[in-house]
Amino acid sequence: MKSEPNLKTVAKMANVSIATVSRAINYPDKVDPSTLSRINKIIKEINYRPNRVAQRLRIKGGHRKIFGLLVPDIQNPFYVDVIRGVEDYAYSRNYALLMCNFAQSKDKETMYLNIMKSESVDGMIVAPYDEFDKEVIDLLQKGFPIVCVDRGLGDYQDVDIILVDxxxxxxxxxxxxxxxxxxxxxxxxxxxxxxxxxxxxxxxVKALQKNNITIDDSLIKFGDSKHESGKEIARKLLSLKNPPTAIFTGNNLITLGALESIHASGKKIPQDVAIIGFDDMPWSISLNPPLTAVRQPGYEIGKRAADMLYQRIMDPDRAYSKVMLNTILIERNSC
Amino acid sequence: MKSEPNLKTVAKMANVSIATVSRAINYPDKVDPSTLSRINKIIKEINYRPNRVAQRLRIKGGHRKIFGLLVPDIQNPFYVDVIRGVEDYAYSRNYALLMCNFAQSKDKETMYLNIMKSESVDGMIVAPYDEFDKEVIDLLQKGFPIVCVDRGLGDYQDVDIILVDxxxxxxxxxxxxxxxxxxxxxxxxxxxxxxxxxxxxxxxVKALQKNNITIDDSLIKFGDSKHESGKEIARKLLSLKNPPTAIFTGNNLITLGALESIHASGKKIPQDVAIIGFDDMPWSISLNPPLTAVRQPGYEIGKRAADMLYQRIMDPDRAYSKVMLNTILIERNSC
DNA sequence: TTAATAAATGTAAACGTTTACATTATGAAG
DNA sequence: CTTCATAATGTAAACGTTTACATTTATTAA
Known part of the structure; x- marks a missing residue:
């Protein structure tokens, strides 16, 4: 494989030192116009692009133009929206994005956190594994620029964060x-x-209490945030001697799983069982029946998170900001 | 922000040269056991991790342990499956993944291709923008390790590729x-x-011809592969004076869009209009009605693509392989 | 003309690794 | 006790940039 052109290549062709070439790129007004145009022509001709790895090694934190993004589950459309938001922002500012999916696994999260650090990203956007996430808190305490999305860090408050109510x-x-x-x-x-x-x-719980409905613990279940567990738990719930007449599902994938089980049970929605899902999806309207859902502005969350990170990097001493956006309840036909 | 520990830090603490520390990490049997354990203790103690950027700058291609992955649309669940496959493979081999979504934009594709190159990835997995994709072909001709997924490069044959029939x-x-x-x-x-x-x-077309049905060009439409265009085109199709009784949709997102329009038109599926989508989704069964679909093994495609890339990198001269997997037609209730 | 200033360019160090090569210490064989 | 091989370690160059500083060249002011 032929080796890529580098500063030296250009310098040799232009008969100048590599410093001049570097300056021509980064501080064009610091080099003689005729030299500049000669260099630029060569750069275009041989299609030279600076090696980002070398750049990153040299340049100090905050100006390396690369963000890290760490999401818990790329199969969840909500995070896909977040990703798109972050990505659009990054693209607009000419930042690269090191994007990782830790698939709800603590080990993977740790590994990716390490990779990002050792890839020398300027900062990262993270949806932490849980509120005690030691690795993330450590990084924050060391002064590493991080913004949290979707999930906070419990009592640890010194962090920029954007989420939904x-x-x-x-x-x-x-x-x-x-x-x-x-x-x-x-x-x-x-x-x-x-x-x-x-x-x-x-x-x-609050809603039930407010309406004087007693809490039945057997109707409160937790799974693993994935499709399968939504399906399985809904199945069990529906086969209870005294099954629920409505199910509120805690995320996208669970909703889809539950939907599947309800259909399998032969019950009609919403007559026999109603369902509302947290997280809307672009195709919620095409579900059977069109799904009533709580919409989170994922794209906006991503975009604003990226901006918060950018601000934090530019001014490490600024006050931490917590942004809480509202959800919208979209009524369709499943409840 | 405190600076990360590096080889020098460890070396100083262990009273050895940085070369010895580096060897302790990469060739443990080349250093004295007592020195080794001393170094390892320190490494653990201060939680030292090698700087990947510096490593990548030094190490030559093929052993930098980073792949690039470039997909056309992260909102399309098919590519999400591909991503997961690639990622699992990468994780298992301890490779990092530089993952980019070019959102069906040629400009973005070019930019990300450049970024990947200048990030010095060992190789990349790409679903090219189109079959003429000059940038990708250029890279291939320079001997850069690339495997194509989902889409080929027309006449250009010297490439590893994995897709579906x-x-x-x-x-x-x-x-x-x-x-x-x-x-x-x-x-x-x-x-x-x-x-x-x-x-x-x-x-x-072949299926129609085989059954002696004349092709009606007004029933063949192309959009932009996204939800909105599926919706829009389906709407127009259904409002034709002589509307189709069945719609075959060319990808996930189009299917979802079309579904939305069909519902909006008040037509019943499959009685009034049938629909089959290319690409199955985990929640196809929960759609209204459960969707008949052509399933592509996205996860497997991703996993095998990653393996093909690995093989290519390890042995640049091996013969190119083209893998064509079969789809499965999953009959549910929409046709 | 000369001295001072500004503009353009060059030199070399630094970023954090890996590794070829050189050096030293250790032990075995004669 | 040499001599030689081997093991352990160190030295320094290299990867491709950026940049502080030094040097050269051109311009201006006296």
Whole structure:
């Protein structure tokens, strides 16, 4: 494989030192116009591009033009929206993106965190594994620029974070169910260790309490945030002697799994069982039936997270900001 | 921000030269056991990790342990499967992954290709923008390790590639429609420049011809491979004076869009209009109605692509391999 | 003309690794 | 006790940039 052209190649062709070439690229007004144009012509001719690895090694933190992005589950369309938001922002500012999916595995998260660090990213956007995420907190304490999305870090407050009012979103959804006359409402959450799973449960509980419905613990279940567990838990719930008449599902994938089980059980939605999902999807309207869902602005979250990270990098001493966006309850036909 | 420990830090603490530390890590049997354990203790203690950027700069191609992955649309669940396959393989071999989504934009593709090159990846897995993709072909000609997934490069044959028999998959789907009595069958393809859009159309045409149904060009449409265009085109198709009784959609997102339009039109599926989608989704069964679809083994494609890339890197002179996997037609209730 | 200033360019160090080569210490064989 | 091989370690160059500093050249002011 032929080796790529580098500064030396260009310098030799232009009969100047590599420093001049470097300057021609980074500080064009610091080099003589005629030299500049000669260099530029050569660069174009041989299609020279600076080696980012060498650049990153030399340049100090904050100006390497690369972000890290670490999401828990790329199969979840919500995170895909977040990714797109981050990516669009990065592209617009000419940042590269080192994007990793830790697939809800603590080991993978640790490994990717290490890779990102040792890839010398300027900063990263992370949806932490859980609220105690030691690795992330360590990084923050060392002063590494990080913004959290979707999930916070419990008591640890010195961090930029953008998320959604999960409790309120859940509260509204469950309130709607109650308004429609449901009393036996189940909640299927994701991994219990994930903050959002708990917050959404809290919203669910509040709504029941507010309406004087006693909490039935056998209707509150947690899975692993994936399709299969939604399916399995819904199946069990529906085969209870006294099954719920409504199910509030804690994320996208769980919703889809639950939907599958409800259909398999032969029950009609919403007549026999109602369902509202946390997280809307572009195709929710094409589901059977069109799904009533709590929409999170994933794309916006991603975009703003990237901007927060950028600001943090540019001014490491600025105050931490917490942004909490609202969800929207989209009523369709599943409740 | 405190600076990370490096070889020098460890060397100083262990009272040896950085070369010895480096050897302790890379060739443990080349250093004295007592020195080794001393060094290892220190490494663990201060949690030293080699700087991948510096490593990559030094180490020559093929052993830098980083792959690039370039997909056309991360919103399309098919590519998400491919990504997962590649990622699992990479993780198992301790490779990092520079993952980029060019969102069906030629400009972005070019930029990401450049970034990957200048990030010095060992090789990359790419679903090219179209079959003429000059940038990708250039890279190949320079001997850069690349494997193509999902889409080929037209006449350019010197490349490893793994994809699915699109024509056959489409042929089977449309044949099923015909068997069910449909004569006016529409095809909504993705971007016409994408090879798969054409191959799936070819399968569609073949099935019609085989059954002596005359091709009606007004029923063959191409969009931009996204949800919106599926929706829009389906809407127009359905409002024709003589609308199709069946629609074969050329990808995931188009299917979802078309589904939305069909529902909006008030037509019943499959009584009024049948639909079969290319690409199955985990939640196809939860759609309204459960979707009949052509399944591509995305995860396997990703996994095998990664392995092909690995093999290519390890042995640059091996013969090129083309792998064509079969699709499976999954009959549910939409046709 | 000369001295001072500004503009253009060059030189070399630094970033954190790996590795060819040189050096030293260790032990075995004669 | 040499002599030689081997093991352990060190030295320094290299990877491709950026940049502080030094040098050269051109320009201006006196």
């Amino acid at each position: 999960n409790e309120k979103g859940a509260y509204e959804a469950v309130s709607l169910m109650i308004k429609k006359g449901h009393k036996r409402i189940a909640y299927i959450g994701g991994l219990p260790s994930i903050p959002t799973s708990q917050q959404r449960k809290d919203g669910y | 699109n024509e056959k998959g489409a042929y089977e789907a449309v044949s099923l429609m015909i068997k069910k009595g449909h004569k006016r069958i529409a095809y909504i393809g993705g971007l016409p420049s994408i090879p798969t859009s054409q191959q799936r159309k070819d399968g569609y």
